[in-house]
Amino acid sequence: xxxxxxxxxxxxxxxxxxxxxxxxxxxxxxxxxxxxxxxxxxxxxxxxxxxxxxxxxxxxxxxxxxxxxxxxxxxxxxxxxxxxxxxxxxxxxxxxxxxxxxxxxxxxxxxxxxxxxxxxxxxxxxxxxxxxxxxxxxxxxxxxxxxxxxxxxxxxxxxxxxxxxxxxxxxxxxxxxxxxxxxxxxxxxxxxxxxxxxxxxxxxxxxxxxxxxxxxxxxxxxxxxxxxxxxxxxxxxxxxxxxxxxxxxxxxxxxxxxxxxxxxxxxxxxxxxxxxxxxxxxxxxxxxxxxxxxxxxxxxxxxxxxxxxxxxxxxxxxxxxxxxxxxxxxxxxxxxxxxxxxxxxxxxxxxxxxxxxxxxxxxxxxxxxxxxxxxxxxxxxxxxxxxxxxxxxxxxxxxxxxxxxxxxxxxxxxxxxxxxxxxxxxxxxxxxxxxxxxxxxxxxxxxxxxxxxxxxxxxxxxx
Amino acid sequence: xxxxxxxxxxxxxxxxxxxxxxxxxxxxxxxxxxxxxxxxxxxxxxxxxxxxxxxxxxxxxxxxxxxxxxxxxxxxxxxxxxxxxxxxxxxxxxxxxxxxxxxxxxxxxxxxxxxxxxxxxxxxxxxxxxxxxxxxxxxxxxxxxxxxxxxxxxxxxxxxxxxxxxxxxxxxxxxxxxxxxxxxxxxxxxxxxxxxxxxxxxxxxxxxxxxxxxxxxxxxxxxxxxxxxxxxxxxxxxxxxxxxxxxxxxxxxxxxxxxxxxxxxxxxxxxxxxxxxxxxxxxxxxxxxxxxxxxxxxxxxxxxxxxxxxxxxxxxxxxxxxxx
Numbered sequence: 001x002x003x004x005x006x007x008x009x010x011x012x013x014x015x016x017x018x019x020x021x022x023x024x025x026x027x028x029x030x031x032x033x034x035x036x037x038x039x040x041x042x043x044x045x046x047x048x049x050x051x052x053x054x055x056x057x058x059x060x061x062x063x064x065x066x067x068x069x070x071x072x073x074x075x076x077x078x079x080x081x082x083x084x085x086x087x088x089x090x091x092x093x094x095x096x097x098x099x100x101x102x103x104x105x106x107x108x109x110x111x112x113x114x115x116x117x118x119x120x121x122x123x124x125x126x127x128x129x130x131x132x133x134x135x136x137x138x139x140x141x142x143x144x145x146x147x148x149x150x151x152x153x154x155x156x157x158x159x160x161x162x163x164x165x166x167x168x169x170x171x172x173x174x175x176x177x178x179x180x181x182x183x184x185x186x187x188x189x190x191x192x193x194x195x196x197x198x199x200x201x202x203x204x205x206x207x208x209x210x211x212x213x214x215x216x217x218x219x220x221x222x223x224x225x226x227x228x229x230x231x232x233x234x235x236x237x238x239x240x241x242x243x244x245x246x247x248x249x250x251x252x253x254x255x256x257x258x259x260x261x262x263x264x265x266x267x268x269x270x271x272x273x274x275x276x277x278x279x280x281x282x283x284x285x286x287x288x289x290x291x292x293x294x295x296x297x298x299x300x301x302x303x304x305x306x307x308x309x310x311x312x313x314x315x316x317x318x319x320x321x322x323x324x325x326x327x328x329x330x331x332x333x334x335x336x337x338x339x340x341x342x343x344x345x346x347x348x349x350x351x352x353x354x355x356x357x358x359x360x361x362x363x364x365x366x367x368x369x370x371x372x373x374x375x376x377x378x379x380x381x382x383x384x385x386x387x388x389x390x391x392x393x394x395x396x397x398x399x400x401x402x403x404x405x406x407x408x409x410x411x412x413x414x415x416x417x418x419x420x421x422x423x424x425x426x427x428x429x430x431x432x433x434x435x436x437x438x439x440x441x442x443x444x445x446x447x448x449x450x451x452x453x454x455x456x457x458x459x460x461x462x463x
Numbered sequence: 464x465x466x467x468x469x470x471x472x473x474x475x476x477x478x479x480x481x482x483x484x485x486x487x488x489x490x491x492x493x494x495x496x497x498x499x500x501x502x503x504x505x506x507x508x509x510x511x512x513x514x515x516x517x518x519x520x521x522x523x524x525x526x527x528x529x530x531x532x533x534x535x536x537x538x539x540x541x542x543x544x545x546x547x548x549x550x551x552x553x554x555x556x557x558x559x560x561x562x563x564x565x566x567x568x569x570x571x572x573x574x575x576x577x578x579x580x581x582x583x584x585x586x587x588x589x590x591x592x593x594x595x596x597x598x599x600x601x602x603x604x605x606x607x608x609x610x611x612x613x614x615x616x617x618x619x620x621x622x623x624x625x626x627x628x629x630x631x632x633x634x635x636x637x638x639x640x641x642x643x644x645x646x647x648x649x650x651x652x653x654x655x656x657x658x659x660x661x662x663x664x665x666x667x668x669x670x671x672x673x674x675x676x677x678x679x680x681x682x683x684x685x686x687x688x689x690x691x692x693x694x695x696x697x698x699x700x701x702x703x704x705x706x707x708x709x710x711x712x713x714x715x716x717x718x719x720x721x722x723x724x725x726x727x728x729x730x731x732x733x734x735x736x737x738x739x740x741x742x743x744x745x746x747x748x749x750x751x752x753x754x755x756x757x758x759x760x761x762x763x764x765x766x767x768x769x770x771x772x773x774x775x776x777x778x779x780x781x782x783x784x785x786x787x
Contacts, residue, residue, distance in 0.1 A: 043712030111591030143630035148623025226524035226712025228740035254714040
């Protein structure tokens with residue numbers, strides 16, 4: 001919905017500012033306005049957005065624009081890098097006590113998913129850390145909360161300690177003793193959901209923290225939380241010694257900006273994410289993935305980042321060798337297109353194919369046209385695909401192909417000339433020195449591609 | 464809380480924007496200090512002031528699109544009315560908020576009871592918003608109005624959900640129709656409708672499992688439930704309440720949109736408004752999708768469910784911003 005608007009607005013902004021060597025203040029301001037909107041749309045807290053954009057602005061000003069990126073993309077890159085840095089660059093693990101008992105305290109608002117997460121976490125720790133967990137049911141307030149935990153425990157075959165609706169402090173105390181006598185080395189305490197402004201309930205959780213001396217205090221937060229995430233995280237962080245966060249319901253279509261707000265306000269790492277209703281659906285949280293989800297400019301980022309990651313390196317390399325040798329045929333073109341498809345449907349990536357950018361109006365080629373090209377190639381015989389000259393010479397072959405795929409002969413001819421151009425260009429490339437290729441890369445190629453080319457050259461011994 | 468007192472005594476009262484002026488609220492509730500502070504401190508109506516207002520609205524989760532729209536309209540009005548004194552903005556803002564919500568319609572959020580037979584109310588929403596608790600409160604409210612109530616335990620998926628509803632049934636003193644966990648929710652609901660009809664119950668409240676709106680299978684399941692109810696009520700309109708947590712951010716829009724595609728969402732129950740969250744997303748939902756807010760949840764007790772009152776709500780939006 002609104003998100004699509006933003007993306008297109010963003011692209012507009014990208015288009016407006018191109019062709020400069022360094023980022024100017026107005027470039028940055030323009031782009032940052034769009035970044036700001038995007039972050040707000042993702043539910044990142046207003047104040048956090050403000051601070052963040054101000055910081056990035058400072059950083060971006062005067063920055064040299066990397067080869068192959070336009071100024072807009074450069075800003076996005078800086079934003080994305082900073083966002084990743086802010087989210088924490090690596091995943092943070094649980095602090096498990098190697099010899100003694102590990103106590104994990106689950107806290108959060110009502111309905112965030114504490115009980116489900118407690119079960120998922122117990123299962124995760126048992127499986128990945130070879131421990132013997134037990135759950136303590138300390139939510140005596142919500143009707144059937146104890147039973148919910150018992151059901152979860154039964155499904156996972158993990159014991160649940162409960163004492164009905166007695167004092168939660170007492171439940172925790174006796175639960176910890178029980179765990180010790182039964183040889184459980186991980187204890188996960190499920191507590192009642194509570195509002196951060198409910199003093200009485202916050203006192204209770206503080207007391208539970210004091211007597212249970214937890215190794216981990218995990219704040220469970222709904223990924224759909226809006227601006228209020230900051231208040232919640234701050235209050236819980238002030239009251240308790242939070243060691244981490246669990247972001248639940250991340251399998252929904254929310255952008256999850258709350259993650260950024262919480263991280264920025266509390267500096268507590270997000271350790272896990274809940275990714276489904278099944279009790280196995282919990283994952284170690286990957287901050288770098290979250291950064292691009294929040295920014296919501298995945299497609300633009302792709303042009304900048306994704307190209308190398310998704311293409312199979314070896315495949316790309318052999319493709320390059322083929323191109324360099326001037327033996328490039330329709331089979332290769334098809335393969336190349338499939339590679340592109342895997343990277344995502346971005347017509348912008350067409351520019352990566354040498355010679356393609358000279359085809360009429362690359363920007364207007366939509367993804368359906370990619371399908372047409374594929375259809376044309378599929379209508380060729382195997383011999384024709386291998387030997388492009390066959391089609392070039394014979395109009396009856398062209399007519400047959402055109403009928404076979406349902407595209408006009410003009411389109412078929414256009415494809416033929418494209419391939420021809422590519423082959424010619426490739427032959428020229430062979431005679432160039434690396435310096436020239438690099439210069440060319442700045443104009444026609446995406447930067448990552450040119451890097452891949454350089455690597456390809458290295459492999460084949462250079463020339 | 465205190466802000467959402469039982470103001471909405473006369474439920475039939477027509478909510479006309481011009482009736483609710485800010486001065487009235489001020490005398491009743493203390494003051495609109497935060498907003499007033501900003502307006503008093505501002506020497507002129509300028510971009511700086513507008514960006515401060517923007518902050519208030521965004522912090523309430525109203526959402527950037529609706530806020531930009533709102534601020535633009537505000538600017539236009541300032542121009543046409545030739546307002547220069549920031550203090551005069553007060554009335555204008557509140558009027559505009561009313562307009563945004565009411566959209567020249569008279570919103571009647573009362574439950575549409577079926578005069579000759581069973582009234583069915585369906586509760587839908589994502590996980591953890593408080594559907595089951597809301598049903599408990601609603602049962603209490605409707606029973607107090609002198610009607611007989613029955614509950615259908617349509618959440619057969621979440622561990623403990625059936626028993627949670629049974630506990631509420633006991634507390635309120637109304638019967639609960641349930642099957643064992645894991646059974647087909649449609650069949651539970653179908654049975655409950657038959658029993659409710661046979662027992663001549665006035666109102667049947669139907670619980671459903673929480674589901675994220677992007678889970679196609681679960682949404683199809685909900686669509687089936689909705690079809691069954693339609694069939695059993697002879698296509699009479701019935702209330703479907705989308706339960707939304709006040710802490711929800713912009714995802715609320717997506718929730719409202721997709722849930723209305725598979726069911727006929729007639730109103731929103733905004734829960735957990737007793738926290739610090741403002742639940743402003745419901746204004747965006749009303750603005751973009753036209754769905755009104757019917758009830759608000761204001762606490763954990765059975766009586767903590769109120770008819771939505773836009774006046775009190777708007778007051779709440781401004782009341783405690785910019786403290787400290």
